[in-house]
Amino acid sequence: MTSSSHALLSVLQNHGVDRVFLVPGESYLGILDALCDFPGIDVVTCRHESGAGFMAVADARLSGRAGIALVSRGPGATNAAIAVHTAQQDAIPMILIVGQVPRADLRREAFQEIDYRRMYGTIAKWVFEVTDPRQLAEAGFKALRIATSGTPGPVVLVVPEDLQQQQVEQPRWIAHAHASTIPDEQTLRQVLRKIEAAERPLIVAGGAFEGAGGRAALAALAEAWQIPVALSFRRHDLFSNLHPLYVGELGLANPKLQIDAFRQSDLILALGTRFGDITSQGYSFPDLPCPGQTFVHAYADDHMVGLHFAPDFGLVCDPIALARALTPAAKPDIPQPRSAWTGQLKEIFQAHAAWPQRKAEDGIDFVQVVKAVRAQASADAIVCLDAGTFAAPVYRHFGFVPPQRLMSPLSGTMGYGTPAAIAAQLRFPGRQVICMVGDGGFMMTGNEMIAAVERKLPILFILANNGSYASIRIQQELHYPGRRLGTSLFNPDFEQVARAFGLRAQRIEREDQVARAVASGLAAGGPCFIEVKASLAVTLPPRRSD
């Protein structure tokens, strides 16, 4: 016999869970106590449940396993909602374990009670409130399965406090990996025939290629058939951005010329992507409902395949296994027009991705900071981004080359960058981790930076201080010119804040300081913080009178 919480934790540990992120609460003291007996599970104590949740999301993305966050009922659970939403939008397996009021008080509007099935009903894949201590381990097992299957996503496990330390049988829940699936021979042959014949094919590859061997399988497929590769929203790190076949990311700022060119394709292989809102440019590329070209959509989740566009071939399968199955062993004949087609797309991409040279009068053009980071980043650097316009040059100009990683929320949430950097450096102590964050986003979860000091994590934090929620100011100027409200920020002395946290900190105000500051930050051997006085003006749209 064992306690119900021990049973739950052994199931999690047996499936590879070696770290959890939490803010404690009286509603799950029983689980917390059981954690004392699991020295193989690292407990990262956070300062806000959004930080804990974001760390779990980032850790899951890097480890390929479910990320675990534990939070208290009511206030803790509501604080964590932002990360649950991010896990859903980013298709990341995450399990949020929430303490709950005792069973006897359920549905009595008890202190800090929430009905999580309703609260999280539309953003979590599964919300389960345990009502019997014997269910706890089974619920943990199912949470792992549901979070990681199909379209990965968040699961919420709700555990009333009075059933966390009950005696139960030690269960033996062990999940073995599913066999991967590929389409039947005939369908594969039909798709191959389309690939052989296409003069202007285009691969659009998405997050499923983050899976083991995914990047290599994607590269092998593209190279074998000489097919240009576009990546789905913010998935820059799936395929070398310097590869001759790389033609760009489908994101928030594609030039019309580029999308028009993509439209000229005669075959789209949409592999491992949900082809959602941003990737499809607001459901406008390809044509809806029936694309103008042969459209192959492969994804592991039946629900997603052909959800937005009617594919000629809807393939519910493992996209990595499919890529391998479509990669010929011998060099195939390639239709002659394909190289000119690739050249055309490449030229458009390169013109868009070229580093700009702008004159900034009111601070440093953050493009120069990103350029310096690019020049000095190691070959396996992990770049963690918060939401904000400061990040735009990373998406557009950085040029990721695997195994470099881009950790950036598809949900566009502020507050992700700092916790993601903590989780990344904990997961990969030997890799360079660089976090870029705006003055807005930093004030949301920047407090999690203390973990870098506590655990001596050599993360380089770079804060773009432009005194504004600039992404929103830009939109304000575009839609309501001259009418500024709510988008200016009165800031603390960030350099002093970072120092008070215990980081080595520096503030730079001139472009000629950038390269050296980045170099010394990367060489610091401990957590380091650079506050950049960033130009706001250079990011704003020209005034109408200009």
Ligand SMILES: Cc1ncc(C[n+]2csc(CCOP(=O)(O)OP(=O)(O)O)c2C)c(N)n1
């Ligand atoms: C949690 C959250 N709140 C609000 C927004 C809307 N939003 C998107 S970007 C942004 C401003 C970001 O400001 P900052 O971090 O200073 O970066 P900047 O845009 O100035 O570079 C806001 C408010 C959001 N995406 N996420």
